[in-house]
Amino acid sequence: MAKLIIMALAFLVCAASRGRCEEGGTSPLQVGFYDGKCADVDVEAAVGAVVASFYDRDPTVAAALLRLQFHDCFIHGCDASILLDGPDSEKTSPANRRVRGYDLIEAAKSSVEAVCPGVVSCADIIVMATRDAVSLGGGGRYTVQTGRRDGTISFASDVNMPASSISVSDSIKVFGEKGLSPTDMVYLLGGHTIGVARCSTFQDRLYNFQNTGEPDPTMDSTLRDTLLARCPQDSDSDENTVDLDQNASSSSTVDNSYYQQILSNRGILQIDQELALDQWTRPTVDAIAQGLDFNMGFGQAMIKLGAVQVLTGEQGEVRQFCNRNN
Numbered sequence: 001m002a003k004l005i006i007m008a009l010a011f012l013v014c015a016a017s018r019g020r021c022e023e024g025g026t027s028p029l030q031v032g033f034y035d036g037k038c039a040d041v042d043v044e045a046a047v048g049a050v051v052a053s054f055y056d057r058d059p060t061v062a063a064a065l066l067r068l069q070f071h072d073c074f075i076h077g078c079d080a081s082i083l084l085d086g087p088d089s090e091k092t093s094p095a096n097r098r099v100r101g102y103d104l105i106e107a108a109k110s111s112v113e114a115v116c117p118g119v120v121s122c123a124d125i126i127v128m129a130t131r132d133a134v135s136l137g138g139g140g141r142y143t144v145q146t147g148r149r150d151g152t153i154s155f156a157s158d159v160n161m162p163a164s165s166i167s168v169s170d171s172i173k174v175f176g177e178k179g180l181s182p183t184d185m186v187y188l189l190g191g192h193t194i195g196v197a198r199c200s201t202f203q204d205r206l207y208n209f210q211n212t213g214e215p216d217p218t219m220d221s222t223l224r225d226t227l228l229a230r231c232p233q234d235s236d237s238d239e240n241t242v243d244l245d246q247n248a249s250s251s252s253t254v255d256n257s258y259y260q261q262i263l264s265n266r267g268i269l270q271i272d273q274e275l276a277l278d279q280w281t282r283p284t285v286d287a288i289a290q291g292l293d294f295n296m297g298f299g300q301a302m303i304k305l306g307a308v309q310v311l312t313g314e315q316g317e318v319r320q321f322c323n324r325n326n
């Protein structure tokens with residue numbers, strides 16, 4: 001009886017939130033949702049071909065897509081709300097200013113629309129394309145779930161992404177609110193194994209850490225010297241960027257070297273470094289750095305990220321163009 005009541009309550013909460021149910025809700029995402037829905041077109045392969053051609057020209061699209069999926073899924077769930085244009089849409093928010101990859105998603109969408117109009121959501125294309133980018137970038141090829149629908153709501157004022165100075169415990173809380181465990185969080189931050197950060201996102205660690213007027217004492221001094229040269233105090237700190245993975249031979253490869261770097265005090269963002277110093281996350285960081293299967297763990301965490309507050313079934317819509325509602 002108690003169990004029934006709990007189930008009924010869960011259903012009502014789900015319904016009241018317009019179906020934006022957390023994992024463990026009624027999410028009917030499934031592997032191969034598009035099988036048979038587009039005659040004999042292989043939707044995932046069609047998306048993959050577009051990603052491959054973009055990646056050939058510019059491998060940094062892998063980092064762009066990873067970050068795009070993170071920012072889409074964290075605000076209003078994985079509903080492609082980040083793709084919508086508008087004077088006050090999510091993409092106009094400062095937190096999304098450097099998010100890239102919109103052109104790739106639009107190209108994948110039009111490629112799929114040409115052979116199977118009105119069926120494949122932009123939200124699914126983000127997730128499929130990111131999976132392809134991770135594997136092109138040297139990571140593992142995980143199996144994605146599909147069946148997401150596109151949302152219609154996108155406001156810059158709803159964008160509330162964690163800052164680079166967030167503490168580990170606050171970050172655990174924020175990820176927890178999305179149904180992601182601390183272990184998922186440690187794996188997902190491994191996304192910083194590729195891509196770059198502007199000086200402005202870590203400059204305080206070089207010159208004025210936590211308003212002490214001193215550099216962050218946890219930073220490796222060789223790294224600090226490198227970064228001081230790269231990010232002069234008086235320069236435009238939005239101009240220069242540095243690799244998030246400071247292992248020069250793998251800064252564009254999706255692998256576990258980010259964890260080795262942060263264990264050597266060579267993390268770029270404050271949260272990256274804290275991950276290796278915090279007693280709760282350190283054991284996981286150690287294990288991944290020592291060779292616990294990163295590809296597998298990262299793939300599983302990406303699948304969970306891709307299931308955050310999704311719209312499915314009759315909810316939302318399948319957009320015709322990813323940058324605007326139908």
Ligand code: HEM
Binds near residue numbers: 062067189190
């Ligand atoms: C607490 C969580 C996180 C924080 C505070 C954070 C913060 C940041 C910051 C400040 C940047 C640099 C942006 C800029 O220069 O404007 C960045 C870049 C990046 N982030 Fe994160 N991030 C987080 C989690 C994640 C997750 C979960 C992923 C993916 C799974 C991810 C993937 C990336 C990638 C790939 C880049 C490089 C983008 C590029 O080169 O274009 N981040 N992140």
Ligand SMILES: *[C@@H]1O[C@H](CO)[C@@H](O)[C@H](O)[C@H]1NC(C)=O
Binds near residue numbers: 247249250253
């Ligand atoms: C740097 O990356 C290379 C290639 O992935 C790897 O073999 C090496 O162990 C890494 N070194 C460190 C210190 O992370």
